Every structure is written in C-alpha cells, then in structure tokens.
Amino acid sequence: MAQEKNIRLDLAYDGTKYHGWQRQKNEPSIQGILEDKIETMTGSPVNLIASGRTDAGVHALNQVCHFKTTSLISPEVFQRGLNALLPQDIHIHQSEQVSPDFHARYSAKSKTYEYRILNREHPDVFQRSYCWHLTRPLDIKTMTACLTLVQGKHDFSSFKSTGSANRNPVRQLFRAALATSEDGMLRFLFEADGFLRHMVRNLVGTIVEAGLGDLDTLDFQEILFARDRRKAGIKAPPQGLFLRDVKY
C-alpha cells in the first residue's frame, strides 16, 4: 500500500454563496466542494479538516486545512489542479506536504479574525457582501476602551453562541484592536488561542452598542464578567467577518 501523506492547503474564499465551511447535505459548502474536487483528482474520498469552521456568509483571507491521502499527486499539482477545478470564489494560494502529526485545528497556536464595519451615511455597492453598514456614528474611543477590556484571558461565556455546547469557555485574547480609515471602514482585529462559536460577532455587536452610546464601558465590563450570554448585545451579521490568519 502506498505511503499516506499529509497535505496542507492554505486558501482564501468569498463566503457569500456558501452555507459555511462545514459540509451540508443539500447546500453548497467550502468543505463539500473542496472534498469533492480532491476526490475528482485522487479517485478516493477524503476528510478535509480546517483550522475552524466558518459560518454561512463568513469569508477567509487565509484559511488552513489538511487531508490525508495515499495519492502520488504532488502538493504543487494538487494546488494547480484544484484551482483549475474550483469556482473563482475559492482559491488555494499554497499547498505543501507536512509532517503526519500536523493538524489544521489542534496544531494552531492562534487565529486572527477581522471584522469590517462601514460607518458612514452611504453604503458602498462594491462592499455590500464584505462589511456591516452602520449609518449612526460610532464612538471610536469607547469601542477602543472595550477592546482593551477584553484583551487577556477571560471566560467568554457572555459572548458564546446561544445554542453552543458547554465546553471550556476560557480563551486568551492576545490582541483586540481597531483600525479606522478615511472612507469610513472600521477594521476590528481579534487574535486569540481560539474562539467560541459566534464569539467575534457577539463581541462586535456588543461593542457596537457601546459605540452607539447604548452601553458604557462599565456596562461592557459587567457583561464580560457576567459570563452569561443573555447579558450581551446583538450578534453582528456574518458578511463583515473574515478569518484573516492562522499561526502554527
């Protein structure tokens, strides 16, 4: 039997038309289409594992995944072949053979998410699937103060998904920052050792409530310390969210 190889793929995707990373029975997904195209190349089904699942409508600037195969196809040919087979909204920008114990999810040291808000009167027709458009002015100082509060190691139960399982809700947030630009686009950056489901979108939604003046920074701190999902604010919509980077 041929030796099993572990292949790592680094890719970008526009999540607009997909029901998220995870394979679905009757809906298009990133995992589903990638697994199908790999099977087209190798002739055998594969199990593709990503650094983390992204939800419907969420994008990736850099996602990392891996799969095991006994195929003799080289990583370079996988990359070229898959890019030729994939639709234009998914692109593999790197492919390499990695050690057998490399695991896209468990080996990850940190992940970085970016969340984009367009804060100005007029929408940008070209960014409509890539940001959350908010017309009411957001207070940058208040939001930056909230970001400072969430940095470090915390129980993020207040910002987890309402339906999520009861696993360890403690995460270390290495970086929580906000960059502004002249055209009104705000970019929130969150780097952590891991994220709870919907954590970035719940954090951004609650920080936006502070930015609108509906909460102050003390309220925000109380929500964080409450460790209770019911205390937090709204969940920001998916199209502003980008998986930006995974470090190993």
Place this chain on the structure above:
Amino acid sequence: MAQEKNIRLDLAYDGTKYHGWQRQKNEPSIQGILEDKIETMTGSPVNLIASGRTDAGVHALNQVCHFKTTSLISPEVFQRGLNALLPQDIHIHQSEQVSPDFHARYSAKSKTYEYRILNREHPDVFQRSYCWHLTRPLDIKTMTACLTLVQGKHDFSSFKSTGSANRNPVRQLFRAALATSEDGMLRFLFEADGFLRHMVRNLVGTIVEAGLGDLDTLDFQEILFARDRRKAGIKAPPQGLFLRDVKY
C-alpha cells in the same frame, strides 16, 4: 398641468449582474431597473438619460443621469425612495433638481474612467469581478510611456469599437495615468472630453501588450497614428472598468 422638473441623480453600481446601462428587452439593465422604480414612485413612465452608456459587466463609482417629471416628489424623497426600492448593487448617493437645460450627456465637460489590473501570481477572490487578473509581469515604464503618448487631442479610430458608427473619432484625453500599489493592483486613469465605444478597454488591452513586451512604444505610437482598428491589440475584459467621475 404641473410644472415639469429636471431631476439629476448621482449613483454607483456594481455592473456584474447587469447587461449594461441601456434598457434591454429581456435582460436586466441599470437604466431599465431605475426607470421602472421611478415609474413605481411617480406613476408615469420616464426616460432616463445617463452621461454615457456602460457595457455589460462595467461598473460605476459615479454615474450621472437625469429625467424630466411633473411629479411633486422632492429630489430628497426620490433618493430615499429609490434607494429603498433598488437592489443593493445600485445606490443613489445624490439627487437634486437642476435647470431645465441640464443634460447628463451633452452638458458633461469631461468623464474619467478607471481600469484595474491585478498583476500578480494569485487572484484575489474578493476582487474577481472588479479587475483583470494578469499573472505575467507588466512593465510599468513602458506602459507609462504609452499613456504619455495618448494624452492630448487625437483621432482614436484605432481604439474604437469594431462595429461602431462612423462619427467623429477625435477626442481630447486630458489625463492618462497609472497608479501602482503594493498588493499588485494597477489603476489606469483616463480623463477625456468623451470616449468612443470600447475605447478605454481597447487602449488598456493594447497598452498591456506593450507592458508584456509584445509591442514597444514605437509600435504603440504607430497604432495610434494608423487610425485603423485592425492595428490595435486585444480588448480588455469589462469587469476591470469603472466610470469614476463626470464633470459638468
């Protein structure tokens, strides 16, 4: 009878899903959808005139159009109402009542087009409908030299549409410039008193051939002076083209 008003609309659109500006019988067009929504508001059909027609897949950062109406609806209400009725890929960012002799096309002093080329190995999945992706390196100096040559008043017959009517092919190009950026995106800017059909795309396609080394600047000058469409190079694809500005 109520007094007839002349209403000017300034708008942006993502041309990806449309068969261009001009109303079509069985295909979606920017003019068609706008005229339909204005009729929804006023109850009467209108004739909407733009600064110029854009082709299928071509975008507008700022297009200007006007229509005459006896409706009592104010320009501000037109803007808000139309934005509520229009799909998210068309947005009116200004609306005003103008003098009866304002004509979006005939009153224009200059128009500016932008053409975007992504010149690097990997495509950008988020820019796939907004640029021409070319992997072979383009020589910036040669292309800039070509741009210098086309500035000024010329007979642009070499760069007109193959099927276009035989009207005056002389245009004054006030500005022809190229801006580069670190991510590999090249932005060509053309400002002129008017453009022949497909002129920007034919110019860019031919300048790209020079950038690839298939033509030199002397060849390019000969093509310009030949005033013969058959001499010029390929036509750049539509999705990289943006109507950027109209001056009155």
